[in-house]
Amino acid sequence: MGEDLLLAMASVDKRFAGIPALIGASFEVRRGEVHALIGQNGAGKSTLIKVLTGYHKKDAGSVSFDGKPFEVASPQQAQASGISTIYQEINLVPYRSITENICLGREKRRFGLLDWGAMHAEAERLLARFNIKADVRRPVMEFSTATQQMVAIARAIGFDAKLVIMDEPTSSLDEREVGVLFDVIRQLKAEGVSVVFVSHKLDELYAVCDRVTIMRDGRTVRVAEISGIGKLDLVSSMLGREIARVEGHATAFTDRDPAKLGETLFAAEHLSAGSAVRDVSFSIRRGEITGFAGLLGAGRTETARLAFAADKRSGGSMTLGGVPYDPASPIDAIAAGLGFCTEDRKAEGIVPNMSVAENMMLALMPKLAKSGIIDEPRQRQIVEKFIKALSIKCSGPNQKIRELSGGNQQKVLLGRWLATEPRLLILDEPTRGIDVGAKGEIQALIKSLADDGLAVLMISSELEEVIEGADRVFVLREGLTVSEMSRAEASEDAVMAAMAEGNLEVAR
Amino acid sequence: MTRIRLARMVGSYGVVIALALLILFGYLRYENFLGLFNIMSVLRYNSMFALVALGMCFVIMTGGIDLSVGTVAALGSVAAAYASPYGPIAGLAAGVGIGLVVGAINALMITRMHIMPFIATLASMLAASGTALLLANNRSVPVSYQSGFTELGQGNLIGLPIPAIIAAIAFILGWLVLNYTATGRGVLAVGGSEESAKLMGLPADRIKTLAYVASGGLAGLAGVILAAQFGAGQPIEGVGWELFAIASVVVGGTLLTGGVGSVGATLAGVLLLGILFTVLNFENGLGWISLSAYWQSVIRGAFLLVVVILQARLIAGETTRT
Numbered sequence: 001m002g003e004d005l006l007l008a009m010a011s012v013d014k015r016f017a018g019i020p021a022l023i024g025a026s027f028e029v030r031r032g033e034v035h036a037l038i039g040q041n042g043a044g045k046s047t048l049i050k051v052l053t054g055y056h057k058k059d060a061g062s063v064s065f066d067g068k069p070f071e072v073a074s075p076q077q078a079q080a081s082g083i084s085t086i087y088q089e090i091n092l093v094p095y096r097s098i099t100e101n102i103c104l105g106r107e108k109r110r111f112g113l114l115d116w117g118a119m120h121a122e123a124e125r126l127l128a129r130f131n132i133k134a135d136v137r138r139p140v141m142e143f144s145t146a147t148q149q150m151v152a153i154a155r156a157i158g159f160d161a162k163l164v165i166m167d168e169p170t171s172s173l174d175e176r177e178v179g180v181l182f183d184v185i186r187q188l189k190a191e192g193v194s195v196v197f198v199s200h201k202l203d204e205l206y207a208v209c210d211r212v213t214i215m216r217d218g219r220t221v222r223v224a225e226i227s228g229i230g231k232l233d234l235v236s237s238m239l240g241r242e243i244a245r246v247e248g249h250a251t252a253f254t255d256r257d258p259a260k261l262g263e264t265l266f267a268a269e270h271l272s273a274g275s276a277v278r279d280v281s282f283s284i285r286r287g288e289i290t291g292f293a294g295l296l297g298a299g300r301t302e303t304a305r306l307a308f309a310a311d312k313r314s315g316g317s318m319t320l321g322g323v324p325y326d327p328a329s330p331i332d333a334i335a336a337g338l339g340f341c342t343e344d345r346k347a348e349g350i351v352p353n354m355s356v357a358e359n360m361m362l363a364l365m366p367k368l369a370k371s372g373i374i375d376e377p378r379q380r381q382i383v384e385k386f387i388k389a390l391s392i393k394c395s396g397p398n399q400k401i402r403e404l405s406g407g408n409q410q411k412v413l414l415g416r417w418l419a420t421e422p423r424l425l426i427l428d429e430p431t432r433g434i435d436v437g438a439k440g441e442i443q444a445l446i447k448s449l450a451d452d453g454l455a456v457l458m459i460s461s462e463l464e465e466v467i468e469g470a471d472r473v474f475v476l477r478e479g480l481t482v483s484e485m486s487r488a489e490a491s492e493d494a495v496m497a498a499m500a501e502g503n504l505e506v507a508r
Numbered sequence: 509m510t511r512i513r514l515a516r517m518v519g520s521y522g523v524v525i526a527l528a529l530l531i532l533f534g535y536l537r538y539e540n541f542l543g544l545f546n547i548m549s550v551l552r553y554n555s556m557f558a559l560v561a562l563g564m565c566f567v568i569m570t571g572g573i574d575l576s577v578g579t580v581a582a583l584g585s586v587a588a589a590y591a592s593p594y595g596p597i598a599g600l601a602a603g604v605g606i607g608l609v610v611g612a613i614n615a616l617m618i619t620r621m622h623i624m625p626f627i628a629t630l631a632s633m634l635a636a637s638g639t640a641l642l643l644a645n646n647r648s649v650p651v652s653y654q655s656g657f658t659e660l661g662q663g664n665l666i667g668l669p670i671p672a673i674i675a676a677i678a679f680i681l682g683w684l685v686l687n688y689t690a691t692g693r694g695v696l697a698v699g700g701s702e703e704s705a706k707l708m709g710l711p712a713d714r715i716k717t718l719a720y721v722a723s724g725g726l727a728g729l730a731g732v733i734l735a736a737q738f739g740a741g742q743p744i745e746g747v748g749w750e751l752f753a754i755a756s757v758v759v760g761g762t763l764l765t766g767g768v769g770s771v772g773a774t775l776a777g778v779l780l781l782g783i784l785f786t787v788l789n790f791e792n793g794l795g796w797i798s799l800s801a802y803w804q805s806v807i808r809g810a811f812l813l814v815v816v817i818l819q820a821r822l823i824a825g826e827t828t829r830t
Contacts, residue, residue, distance in 0.1 A: 075709045076711065079709040080709075085707070087707060091701070091703065091707045091708065093696070093708075093767065094700060094767075095700045095763075096693075096697060096700055100693055104694065104705075104708055105708055107690045107693070113688035114687070114689060114690065114693070116688075155708070
């Protein structure tokens, strides 16, 4: 064993109810390195991390940390031993203040009682490292997702960890914030702290990591220096098969024939609501995929919510199919032929303890019920049709949706809206948190839906998804539409430039 | 921004404002409402409820509920009555001790056996009631008047009722624990999101155990005061106390889902409901109308509903504006 090894996990086995999640997995991290841990959903990354942090107990294998055998029974012990974890779903206590969320578990005391002054100062000091100024006395639920993420990271770092594990830390951050995070990671590295970085975004791995461990089906399949492995190589190791890059594309979207696009189906003029949406205009044609690009907080989701009447607009007008469209509530919007797959699957989309069939039928219940009683055979028929059409991997319509992978959950939600036979489908971050393979499937699905004449409004923070997927791109910045680009015009550079510095003055 | 601040202030001080208005109403309408005798008897009588509500407040803040407090108080009063000949300390030890035991059993069922708090404490509520009746042979158990035990309920110290002093000390300690100890903050964290709290490395089970044990112990203490105040262990007392305690906690703005709560507002909630009761009695005394005990219950229920609805509206208005 090398002198510079901080963590060594070897031959780790873990089963859940007899089903193996880890099979002889190994994982080694050197002191002061940033180590990427990647793999598709279900590859065993999360299980490996939870075994390490004492959340799960391993069935077999050995772990040594800091030169000593390492066995912890709880995340608390792991934390005390110098391993801090930031989980993918931000794990904070929403009602409690930033200070409490950062300092819980290592409170500062004076005369045996909590020293609030010192704790507030500590929280402010840690956040200042991320250039974040916030009232640390306010509950975290009042802050944006990005700030909450930074609070979670500040908490982990505040524990003087030797090893910080970050499970998809950037999924809720915009580019500037990702930059700040990377600076922090480099700073940690310079201080000799090791970082384990889990991410689906390959560019990020190359930007910040030294080495990479790739997992597949519960096994460790490859360990490499990140500089010595290409993106394609990385992805194919992850998937366990050679994938061909489609005409130099990074996504599964392929070029579409502009002549196939129909007339304008939906148009919005000068929408506004509060400070998030100040003046947004856009339109969508039949069979067209319209993309919204923009940084976090540019007002993309907020605009989509106005179109769906999930929020009240304070100004502007909309037309649908050539006639004025003025829905009072999502019920009206659905009746008019809109569907909305929200960004936050967990909170707004799925009902975890209900079955695949029930989740898919939620939006359709009113239509399917005969005087309040659900038409079971018809429901079954529709559900089975979509499970097949969308190739949803599940044991059957009655499986609980929480047991499915993220990609398959997303397909169920897509099926839910498709079952209402919408004219316009709004997809907010349709591939967030989904592994690479399933991502391609979802993208291909979106394309084929548009080919069949469905109008799609796609919001995505992944640039290539918008650029390669959308027939037209509207760039939003600070609540204004700053640019409209055709597929030909929408190059990576052009879209990024508009996102970052699109002229707010010339905006319509 | 100022409107938000205002709404938040009214939200957290709503119960205090309601309490002040009620006292003002009583003062203007009834003679002797703020007389020394009335104040002392209100404090003396409501100390028991205050103690029970304090424990309930901690349990509810963890996201749980303790239905057993009423019958545990009854059980505590019987145990204290039997121990009363050996003096006030023995009475206290017996009543509080038996409450702690029931609290520990509750905690065990909830944290180890993963039984829902509602069900677990429903079971112990029935069991505690049965045990109290068994111990007391289905009768009141007279306490000793020679040992000084009754001072715990009837005595005064520096001009204040001893039960009120006990309750005041308990609330000060409760306030300190909630706001200035890691365990107290842990109670709110566990109630706000148990999953997050666990991933943060907080000992969630230990924190919940402490809350239920404290609730049991405080209910037992309330039972000791009950026995001392009325001169007998009362195996059939305590019916509905748990609901009164829950009502006081909720009126104080503590969320039933856990994670948000205040010890001070709970005390205000107890006083609000207790003084409302006194106001209704005074109203009867005026002779204009005659309110039966049943009507009093209806009025208290309606009052509780109004306060809770007002609070919900304030909180809703606040979150939509932020």
